[in-house]
Amino acid sequence: MLKSSIDKATGFEKRFENIGTVVYADSTSASKSIAEEIASLIKVKQSQRQPCILGLATGSSPKGLYAELVRLHKEEGLSFKNVISFNLDEYYPMEPDSVNSYVRFMQEQLFNHVDILPENCFVPDGTLPKDKIREYCSDYEAKIEALGGIDLQILGIGGNGHIGFNESGSLQNSKTRLVALDHITRVAASGDFSGLENTPRTAITLGVKKIMEAKRVILMAWGESKSNIIKASVEDTVTSHVPASYLQEHDNATFVLDQAAASKLTRINTPWLVEKIVW
Numbered sequence: 001m002l003k004s005s006i007d008k009a010t011g012f013e014k015r016f017e018n019i020g021t022v023v024y025a026d027s028t029s030a031s032k033s034i035a036e037e038i039a040s041l042i043k044v045k046q047s048q049r050q051p052c053i054l055g056l057a058t059g060s061s062p063k064g065l066y067a068e069l070v071r072l073h074k075e076e077g078l079s080f081k082n083v084i085s086f087n088l089d090e091y092y093p094m095e096p097d098s099v100n101s102y103v104r105f106m107q108e109q110l111f112n113h114v115d116i117l118p119e120n121c122f123v124p125d126g127t128l129p130k131d132k133i134r135e136y137c138s139d140y141e142a143k144i145e146a147l148g149g150i151d152l153q154i155l156g157i158g159g160n161g162h163i164g165f166n167e168s169g170s171l172q173n174s175k176t177r178l179v180a181l182d183h184i185t186r187v188a189a190s191g192d193f194s195g196l197e198n199t200p201r202t203a204i205t206l207g208v209k210k211i212m213e214a215k216r217v218i219l220m221a222w223g224e225s226k227s228n229i230i231k232a233s234v235e236d237t238v239t240s241h242v243p244a245s246y247l248q249e250h251d252n253a254t255f256v257l258d259q260a261a262a263s264k265l266t267r268i269n270t271p272w273l274v275e276k277i278v279w
């Protein structure tokens with residue numbers, strides 16, 4: 001996992017990776033291993049007669065994970081009756097039955113295919129009047145707090161390093177709130193909305209603070225297009241410019257990557273820099 005090296009000039013050990021990273025041959029095997037971790041957490045919580053609080057993401061990255069969780073439910077009897085889930089974000093404004101709503105995404109990818117109780121599935125509400133959003137967001141956080149916090153948070157990563165819709169510049173103590181979407185994020189989503197002009201400009205997102213308070217965080221990234229931002233998040237300094245880099249300061253966060261997303265990490269791109277040199 002964490003690879004270290006000897007800095008030739010100083011002779012001191014130098015870490016390149018400041019977050020645990022696990023690299024799989026492909027996103028399918030990576031998604032299966034994340035699903036296994038989630039399944040065992042759900043079962044541990046069941047044996048303790050406790051709810052399992054999951055923080056969930058949407059987008060293309062978690063689709064394989066949700067497919068595997070559905071398979072575990074259908075073929076191996078994994079029950080979601082003790083799961084309470086909180087999604088990271090939702091476009092604003094957004095009707096729940098719209099094709100691009102994250103409510104609909106979650107129903108189609110996961111909720112409709114497992115035995116999770118509908119009243120235990122929380123996705124930020126994209127239909128609220130603007131003057132109700134602030135109170136709604138603080139209630140969303142209060143619900144999470146009342147349950148003792150998020151046990152396991154699943155994240156994807158935006159090309160600009162966003163987590164949830166905490167875009168570049170989001171503070172580490174940022175709360176759940178209405179945010180303006182970065183142009184890069186809107187361009188990435190514009191295909192789903194048939195053009196940039198139809199793509200929402202705002203969204204409601206869980207703040208960085210609640211993500212950082214999760215007991216366990218797994219960020220997944222697939223494909224070459226994520227490789228530069230993965231390197232920046234894992235190896236460069238912690239900066240609000242790249243919100244995923246805040247996870248360097250989380251004591252139980254892991255980046256699960258396929259080979260393409262990991263391809264710019266020093267240990268893969270320039271492995272001779274991390275080989276231990278015996279003088």
Ligand code: F6R
Pocket residue numbers: 056057058059060061062088089155156157158159162163164165
């Ligand atoms: C989605 C979310 C976003 C995505 C990110 C990556 O709920 O919070 O941060 O995880 O934009 O999206 P994909 O997986 O589509 O590359």
